[in-house]
Amino acid sequence: MKNEKPTQRKQNIKKLLLKITMLLLILVGLLIALYPFYVDSLNGLIDQKRIEQAQKKSVEETNALQQKMTAENERLQKNGLNPGADPFKDEKKVESTQAELIGSINIPKININLPLYDETTTDVLEIGAGVLQGTSFPTGGKSTHSVISAHSGLPNRLFFTDLEELKIGDQFILTVLDKKLAYQVDAIEVVMPDDTSSLTIQEGRDLVTLLTCTPYMVNSHRLLVTGYRIPYNEAVQATESKGNQWRVLRYVLILVGVLVATLALIYLAYRLVYHHQLSKKIFDFSFTVLDTSEAPITETTFRLMQKGRLVFREGEPVEATSDPFGRVEFKQLPGGQYQLVDVSHNDSRIKFGVKKKKESAMLFISRRKRVKQLAIGKRKFIVE
Structure with a gap:
């Protein structure tokens, strides 16, 4: 694990401040409206x-x-x-x-x-x-x-x-x-x-x-x-009771709705800050691809995605190809969660990364759990 570059750090801080400012404006606008x-x-x-x-x-x-x-x-x-x-x-x-x-x-x-x-x-x-x-x-x-x-x-x-x-x-x-x-x-x-x-x-x-x-x-x-x-009489009483029930329900729904919306925006701001702190940590991630007979799978190219979009570096998609030993390596990745896309199997995405600041290495993520090994179809992926 390494630290991010100063230039990249400044860019990330600017993006974070912009996003938080937008969330605060939305929150203030919501509370005023x-x-x-x-x-x-x-x-x-x-x-x-x-x-x-x-x-x-x-x-x-x-x-x-x-x-x-x-x-x-x-x-x-x-x-x-x-x-x-x-x-x-x-x-x-x-x-x-x-x-x-x-x-x-x-x-x-x-x-x-x-x-x-x-x-x-x-x-x-x-x-x-x-x-x-x-x-x-x-x-x-x-x-x-x-x-x-x-x-x-x-x-x-x-x-x-x-x-x-x-x-x-x-x-x-x-x-x-x-x-x-x-x-x-x-x-x-x-x-x-x-x-x-x-x-x-x-x-x-x-x-x-x-x-x-x-x-x-x-x-x-x-x-x-x-x-x-x-x-x-009973008819008037029924009308009054029905009105009372609806009025109290309306009060509660409005207050709960505003509270939930406010907490949601505050939580989003917290997550932005948290993910920014996480992205300040830089990781190398390498794994081996094997077939069912434990033989390495070579010449397989994987591209990196984050939040459903390809990750670019210097204008080019970030990708890596398995070597003769089936080894694939990605260097200098900011902390966070990613997806691997096999260029030859574009419909298959493999999740990996870190979720918490205390985690010291990137692992695969399967069903919300971090794992070192992952079997998908006839292939096995092992983190080094």
Whole structure:
């Protein structure tokens, strides 16, 4: 075993750096392109944990929240709704307070299940949906109208981005303090940010309006999707369960897919570096070709291939011919794996080489094992 020549070493380093740079560019491009998907999936799984925690509130906490929301709804029934400032206007950022997580909003049609907070603040809009101040709390009951706000078009979260896909007759489900409330869409409208004329209590009706910005990335108007209360029956429950299963599966598949792709590219970069280190070691490889009677096979020419392509040296294919003793010798081969091709039997390829840096000599490779002898047809190959 010898060391490679300085000129060849420089060329190999340049090739290695070029390949690694290409892999890094592919990896960075992949992570940038898939950023909205894997970040939304990761946040989605975190949201599910938040929602589960909300369902573990103590009886005392649940009762206190229920009483607070019921009292506020009764007050609004008497005085009417008074929606606060448009929560999406930059110049009217709602002062952040300690919002209370009260449940979740599930929209099977667009595969989302968001944490639901008891008010809409700047902080809440970054992590989920919130009840718009001055509207009813979504606890169910006649003569109530709750408005639930969430962002659209965030780079790292879907939230209400696909809300415009909802049609009349679609359903959404609220889970508030462990109580399931189902609603069916019966009104969809686009209004100016300061138009709250439709956000009123309708006598005897239990309504919920979903509020977000529209159109996508312009945000000059507000999309209002209103639904009325329907029974939470087995059909609604089945739709919700199916949506939950598909959503979680989607999150997991996206995260696993991105992780596998990232690890694969990192592994390829590692293999490139490893093979470069291996190729810095130079080997001579010689073997003898015998027939079935142990007589040497002479005047047989073998050509060298690597990765399915002929190996060239100074513009000529690297080849060697067996001498009167059946001996074949290749000199100055960089470490790695090769294939021998008998010029007279072009369809037959014999693998040989080194796989690991600690290996000190090239051997034949058969079924992933390194061997000194190899029998192919009526010929025997023996490494010297």
